[in-house]
Amino acid sequence: MTELAPFSKSEMMIVAAARALAGQGVCFVGVGLPNIAVNLAKRTVAPDLELVYEAGVFGARPARLPLSIGDPTIVTGATAVVSMLELFGYYLQRGLIDVGFLGAAQIDRFGNINTTVIGDYAHPKTRLPGSGGACEIAINARQVFVIMRQSKRSFVEAIDFRTSPGNLGGAEEAERIRREGGWLGRGPTVVVTDLGIYHFDERGEMRLDSLHPGATLDAVRETIGWEVVVSNDLAETPPPSAEELRLIREELDPGGVYTK
Numbered sequence: 001m002t003e004l005a006p007f008s009k010s011e012m013m014i015v016a017a018a019r020a021l022a023g024q025g026v027c028f029v030g031v032g033l034p035n036i037a038v039n040l041a042k043r044t045v046a047p048d049l050e051l052v053y054e055a056g057v058f059g060a061r062p063a064r065l066p067l068s069i070g071d072p073t074i075v076t077g078a079t080a081v082v083s084m085l086e087l088f089g090y091y092l093q094r095g096l097i098d099v100g101f102l103g104a105a106q107i108d109r110f111g112n113i114n115t116t117v118i119g120d121y122a123h124p125k126t127r128l129p130g131s132g133g134a135c136e137i138a139i140n141a142r143q144v145f146v147i148m149r150q151s152k153r154s155f156v157e158a159i160d161f162r163t164s165p166g167n168l169g170g171a172e173e174a175e176r177i178r179r180e181g182g183w184l185g186r187g188p189t190v191v192v193t194d195l196g197i198y199h200f201d202e203r204g205e206m207r208l209d210s211l212h213p214g215a216t217l218d219a220v221r222e223t224i225g226w227e228v229v230v231s232n233d234l235a236e237t238p239p240p241s242a243e244e245l246r247l248i249r250e251e252l253d254p255g256g257v258y259t260k
Helices: 009-019 033-043 084-092 134-140 171-181 217-222 242-252
Strands: 026-029 050-053 057-060 099-102 117-119 124-127 143-147 188-192 196-200 206-211 229-236
Touching: 009 033, 009 143, 009 188, 009 242, 026 033, 033 050, 033 099, 033 143, 033 242, 050 084, 057 084, 084 134, 099 134, 206 217
Parallel strands: 026 050, 026 099, 099 143, 143 188, 206 229
Antiparallel strands: 050 057, 117 124, 188 196, 196 206
């Protein structure tokens, strides 16, 4: 058996996020970390996964990791290239997206995410890129996966701006508003960080279900802004395989943009 090279927290996070896509059919790919996780999944656990990019591409088959959602490599070999209006209207808002995979600057215990501002909206400390298509993805994709590095600045008790709704103030409220608003999605399902994997309990709150190798509960509690719910059956995330690490390091991110 070949001994695995040491892996970084970022590599573990990307691998865990990619594995979460096993068995999924159509994924709307968000900007940043979702991009590498989804493309790793396409090369490993989900070879038939259809990738959808906001620029207007359905069934993307990028030969290399796209540099952005507008990178020309997402067009080559794609099933369809349409306008953004048609992509959102004919695919996302018709309920044809199984998973929306998003990143975030802030997230709260109910999976609501902020990609708009840090601080007061009128006088922010930091102005972020904004929603783009994230809000529409969050309410219309059947499931929402989130990948982001964990810190007390990002995992907060109250986000500064709700760009994309998760479970709002809890599962009961979210279910009512989804029904009244005609939202197609069921909300957030999985949050993957550099420390572990979270799912959502019956209250709509994040629950830690798996710790990554080397991570501790103390580290989790020190980097989260609320009293985290921990599964009674807390597992350890299996480490990356040699092939998963090779794909990240040699094919997807040889420059270490996402992993260093």
